[in-house]
Amino acid sequence: MAYPHSEIEAKWQAHWKQHKTFRTPDNVDQSRPKFYVLDMFPYPSGDGLHVGHPEGYTATDILARYYRMKGVNVLHPMGWDSFGLPAEQYAIKTGKHPRIITASNIDTFRRQLQMLGFSYDWDREIATTDEAYVRWTQWIFLQLFKRGLAYESEMPVNWSPDLCAVLANEEVEEWRAKGFTVERRPMRQWVLKITQYAERLLADLDGLDWPENIKEMQRNWIGRSEGAEVDFALGTETVRVFTTRPDTLFGATYMVLAPEHPLVDKITTAEQRAAVQAYRVAAAGKSDLERTELAKEKTGVFTGAYAVNPVNNQPIPVWVADYVLWGYGTGAIMAVPAHDTRDFEFATKFNLPIVQVVEPPAGVDWRGYVDDGIAVNSGPYNGLPTAEFKKQITAWLAQQGKGAAKVNYKLRDWLFSRQRFWGEPFPLLHCANCGVVPVPEDQLPVRLPEMKDYRPTPDGQPPLARATDWVQTTCPTCGGPARRETNTMPQWAGSCWYYLRYLDPRNEQALVAPDKEKYWLPVDLYVGGAEHAVLHLLYARFWHKVLYDCGVVSTKEPFQRLVNQGMILGEMEYTGYRDAAGAWVSAEFADDNNTDRRTRAKLTAVRVPEAELQKKGEGFVLLAQPEIRVVARAHKMSKSRGNVINPDDIVKEYGADSLRLYEMFMGPLTQVKPWSMKGVEGVSRFLSRVYRLFVDEETGAPSPKLSAAEPTRAQLRALHAAIKKVSHDIEKMEYNTAISAMMIFVNEAQGWPELPRALLGPFVLILSPFAPHLAEEMWSRLGHAESLAYEPWPAWDEDILREDEIEVPVQVNGKLRGRIRVAADAPEADIIAAALACPEAASFLAGKEIKKKIYIPRRMVNLVVAG
RNA sequence: GCCCGGGUGGCGAAAUGGCAGACGCAAGGGACUUAAAAUCCCUUGGCCGAAAGGCCGUGCGGGUUCGAGUCCCGCCUCGGGCACCA
Structure with a gap:
């Protein structure tokens, strides 16, 4: 029978709340060690919590509770990333203020998180939509502005007419996938100069304790490449190109400009003008994505102009092609078709000359060879290896004034404004006399105006442009009329610095008090989903570095250690296929669109109960018809698939402790794993025991x-073994094996005729980070008046764990043949002797010469015999 | 195409180069019960064998080692990320 979890959980949640058990005081004893353990705060969506949230949140909660018991000052806060598009869209539909919708969603999330017993210091709760918080988000923006890191730019942006909003390049894919259309449109935008920090963002990754793949993703995103800029003369003009392979200059047989390149107009000859113009118009209509995705075949147009290759003074034709991107490098390239895959493709298609300048290793075709080699057809440089050639030619270019070494980054500046209502207003004014003027810091925050209609204006102006009274204001510099900036900031803004505000959430004088910042930073452990691998984490690092330069923070990096929890999938599903007549079709004949790939006939996918299946080879087949294969897969939880697990339901039936314990028991934290209702029952049974x-x-x-x-x-040995294993595993965040160790203890304890209370106290303490409600209840039933939250973590005693007699396996030629029992401290000679006498091994040793006797202390004896 | 991760029983998973499959689920058997649920006990990688026991087994093929799930080389496959970045 299940224990009364509802009563127990309600009781202890009330107790913690009433006693502020998990309050971290504003002034902690700073001589003690600290542990700042942070969850990625959620966007409080209308759907409420899903089971993915408690996975990471339980993982951090266990550590928070553990370190508190170890006497460490723990900071474990929670808040809300509460600006966001869904609330705005809902507001547009219903006319309700996004603030009201957001507040009610937050209430739901808070209730759900509190129901799970997380030990957050709720007095530090913040929401990015709080005006007191917005004030400091705007303040940080002003620091960026004052440092010249924010600028206005007329940019072709990704405009979605469905959303009436501009999306960052990085967001386009996400919304397209949801069925929204996205097109290109030039618009005035605020942009942040993140590129100015590219080098530091790259270099400082090395010191971080983050998963290697996340660091690698950031490195790829920043995309540093070393090379040279080279000037090509073109009549009276000069075209500058960037190349990572200046050593292939002698093989540059033509040149390509991006369609947007301003020189295109000037250099195009009369005969080519019409073709070039048509090509540019076509390119302008396409988004970056369409250009890349649809451009399987290279396209381009000759401009009629010729540039001069600076190394050999040869004239080379200049083309326009959209495989050259305006946003990277100089928007122009020298094409070396012999040694660049893209140029090779292009040159082949348009019959342009292909000249070898790199000799590959013997046996490799030079056409399309892109790796390093030995220079050929390169005049005085023939015979040089690639690396050396690069150095020499770069020096020569610099000396001739025709080029210079250059480092380029893929990273672009950050498009920072949105044409939306529900975001932070920019603290900026536009004054006819003074230009762009920052709102004085003592006038922050700039609040959102009250409005009835949250849509953009019909002419594409942001919704705030409708608030004419709000827009009209006076310039603080000259006193003349000024207009407020009507763009708002993206959702990333608030999440860029929230980890700082938790340190000092109610401070009205400063974003954070210096002594608090110095004590608590950096975040010791940051846990969240890998979907934020690049954007959120890169943006937050960028802001942190700016604040470092401003003297607001004293660490170079915000998040010292990062862990990504793996996604929780829905229950395992077995899918079979039936044709129109209802006959089974084996899964290997079904394609992704549920069509029979042999006959093109439509198939119906049906779920098959596990009991009707058996394993055959790698997959599963029907018991009744073993020739019919089915697909066994767990899918991402989604409303449309109907496999979403609601944490509320689990808590109601099994309790919060069961949910917490189950999510930690499923498998390693970082791994993707399917949900199993039976698994929940399993851990629930354990808690009942x-x-x-x-x-x-x-x-x-x-x-x-x-x-x-x-x-x-x-009994003591059983207890201490559990304490040791649980302590080690918590520190490694290997919670599944920690739970297993506690199960082993309980399985054993169940068999004991009597249970000394002295054993149960420590056991309850090691259980408490995982199942805090039940642990508190049992602790109080053992006669303790106080919460166990600050009880010292139990220590284990190696002396108790030490066994007098141990069992050692005996192998003959590496195969297990028997076991011997020996005194734990017996000398090696005795153990070998016992192994030689081991009866089970005797038949494998009889009459054989023993060539080698290997003893691995306490682990293994291996006897190697001849033959 | 490139860069990361994974692949171990029917399932989720354990295993500092040293007893493969701990712990949990499922399944089978038993106890308790009028019965069921709940609970408790036992069995459970495959093959051969009445048993004792033996052989095989960590995606595939090689290698290093007294000994490899673990290390090295080459593949297959699934998942994630990036993708005309010159």
Whole structure:
């Protein structure tokens, strides 16, 4: 029978709240060690919590509770990333203010998180939409502005007419996938100069304790490449190109400009003008994505102009092609078709000359060879290896004034404005006399105006442009009329610095007090989903570095250690296929669109119960028809698939402790893993067994097995083994094996005729980070008046764990043949002797010469025999 | 195409180069019960064998080692990320 989890959980949640058990005081004893453990705060969506949230949140909560018991000052806060598009869209539909919608969503999320017993310091709760918070987001923006890191730019942006909003390049894919259309349109935008920090953002990754793949993704995103800029004369003009392979200059047989390149107009000859113009118009209509995705075949147009190759003074034709991107490098390239895959493709298609300048290793075709080699057809440089050639030619170019070494980055400046209502207003004014003027810091925050209609204006102006009274204001510099900036900031803004505000959430004088910042930063552990691998984490690092330069923070990086929890999928599903007549079709004949790939006939996918299946080879087949394969897969949880698990339901039926424990028991934190309702029942049974160790279920009275007796040595050993394993595993965040160790202890304890209370106290303490409600209840039933939250973490005693006699496996030629029992401290000679005498091994040793005797202390004996 | 991760029983998973499959689920058997649920006990990688026991087994093929799930080389496959970045 399940224990009364609802009662117990409600009782302890109320207790923690009332006693502010998890309050981290504003002035902690700073001589003690600290642990700042942070969750990625959620966007409070209308759907409420899903089971992915408690996965990371439980993982951090276990550490927070553990370190508190180890006497460490723990900071474990929670808040809300509460600006966001869904609330705005809902507001447009219903006319309700996004603030009201957001507040109610936050209430739901808070209730759900509190129901799970997380030990957050709720006095530090913040929401990015709070005006007191917005004030400091705007303040940080002003620092960026004052440092010249924010600028206005007329940019072709990704405009979605459905959303009436501009999207960052990085967001386009996401919204397209949801069925929204996105097109290109030039618009005035605020842009942040993140590129100015590219080098530091790249270099400082090295010191971070982050998953290697995340660091690599950031490195790729920043995309540093070393090369040279080279000037090509073109009549009276000069075209500058960037290349990572200046050593291939002698093989540059033509040149390509991006369609947007301003020189195109000037250089195009009369005969080519019409073709070039048509090509540019076509290119302008396409988004970056369409250009890349649809451009399987290279396209381009000759401009009629010729440039001069600076190394050999040869004239080379200049083309326009959209495989050259305006946003990277100089928007122009020298094409070396022999040694660049793209140029090779292009040159082949348009019959342009291909000249070898790099000699590959013997046996490799030079056409399309892109790696390093030895220079050929390169005049005085023939015979040089690539690396050396690069150095020499770069020096020569610099000396001739025709080029210079150059480092380029893929990273672009950050398009920072949105044409939306529900975001932070920019603290900027436009004054006819003074230009762009920052709102004085003492006038922050700039609040959003009250409005009835949250849509953009019909002419594409942001919604704030409708608030004419709000827009009209006076210039603080000259006193003349000024207009407020009507763009708002993106959702990333608030999440860029929230980890700082938790340190000092109600400070009205400063973003954070310096002594608090110095004590608590950096975040010691940051846990969240890998979907934020690049954007959020890169933007936050960028702001942090700016604040470092401003003297607001004293660490170079915000998040010292990062862990990504793996996604939780829905339950395993077995899918079979039937044709129109209802006959089974084996899964290997079904394609992604549920069509029979042999006949093109439409198939119906049906779920097959596990009991009707058997394993065959790599996959599963129908029991009744073993020639019919089915697909076994767990899918991402989604409303459309109907496999979403609601945490509320789990808590209601099994309790919060079961949910917490199950999510930690499923497998390694970082791994993707499918949900299993049976698994929840399993850990729930374990918690019930724990309860029954203490309580007689029939009567509700303390279990009659509880005794004041001295624990036996075997009992102590069981307890201390669990303490040791749980302690180690918590520190490694290997919670599944920690839970397994506690299960082993309980399985053993169940069999004992009496249960010394002295064993149960420490056990409850090691259980408490995982199942805090049940642990608190049992702790109080053991007679303690106070919460266990600050009880010292139990220590284990190696002496108790030490066994007098151990079992050692005996192998012959590496195969296990028997076991011997020996005194733990027996000398090697005795153990070898015992192994040689081992009866099970005797037949494998008889009459054979023993060539080698290997003893691995306490682990293994291996006897190597001849033949 | 490039860069990361994974691949171990029917399932989720364990295993500092040293007893493969701990722990949990499922399944089978038993106890308790009028019965069921709940609970408790036992069995459970495959093959051969009445048993004792033996052989095989960590995606595939090689290698290093007394000994490889673990290390090295070459593949297959699934998942994620990036993708005309000159």
